[in-house]
């Protein structure tokens with residue numbers, strides 16, 4: 001096991017593109033960290049700098065307190081799983097699993113014992129004689145994970161390992177990887193663009209955008225206390241609803257209604273009169289009808305999407321749109337006029353210019 005320190009890491013590619021800016025993070029021994037963000041935000045670049053596959057342009061990377069910038073991938077004792085499983089097609093599952101140990105010159109009987117144990121953990125015992133082409137996508141991905149965990153290294157890196165699987169396999173593998181992490185306890189960094197994977201798997205999530213860290217926190221912290229508009233909109237599905245407007249007489253417009261914010265949030269809104277702010281609320285935080293201690297909004301139901309455990313209701317009020325998540329038994333009629341309530345305690349306010357939470 002290992003603890004990692006990333007101090008002011010920067011990546012500037014040879015073509016001059018600055019892909020990662022001042023990345024700072026300390027990762028505890030055994031922690032499961034997820035880097036999440038849209039495609040191109042610098043997740044893989046950061047992971048590859050940690051793996052030793054990409055030179056660190058500036059800053060320092062430490063493993064167990066020792067500078068590791070100059071170590072090659074093998075010296076870092078890191079195992080990595082990629083999106084493409086990169087199995088050897090002409091080798092059986094057994095040989096794919098055994099390969100790195102054979103290279104290291106490990107004894108045959110030790111290899112056999114470790115292959116059998118790894119196969120048992122991953123449910124691959126019955127497939128050891130097969131070639132990769134005779135496996136399903138999920139089974140192949142398991143072999144790829146097995147090849148990484150069999151090495152018993154302290155650091156485990158995974159770059160979008162589930163993105164080639166179908167939705168059902170992804171859910172299964174998600175919990176399997178979490179389970180394997182609990183068993184072997186290696187310090188893990190997992191990269192994904194999928195906020196659900198981040199929320200369900202991580203001890204702590206690092207949200208990235210355009211090469212910058214936006215926020216680091218537990219799934220709970222990111223969901224309940226987003227530090228800015230980007231994180232608020234990225235974490236949660238469907239995303240948080242936003243109402244943008246200029247604060248006028250302590251109010252902003254929600255469609256053709258006015259929401260009086262100043263009376264409830266005077267302390268936060270000090271100095272914001274005449275400035276642009278953003279009012280946010282989560283689809284699942286609302287209640288239908290008129291409730292106490294809430295902003296009451298009248299709107300029209302444009303569309304309802306019945307999902308089984310809940311219904312997404314797409315509403316408009318004037319030119320403002322929003323999504324509400326309601327109990328399927330309370331699904332309103334399409335095109336009907338309804339009123340819903342946003343509890344004061346579920347309101348988020350952001351500076352319209354800096355996009356920071358108030």
Ligand code: ADP
Nearest residue numbers: 013015017019038039040041042043044045046
């Ligand atoms: P992510 O994994 O979050 O999708 P990447 O780390 O792969 O993003 O890429 C971050 C940014 O760096 C992207 O804009 C990408 O185009 C750019 N990039 C990646 N590799 C190179 C390279 N070898 N040379 C120049 N730019 C690169």
Ligand code: MG
Nearest residue numbers: 043044045159
């Ligand atoms: Mg990537």
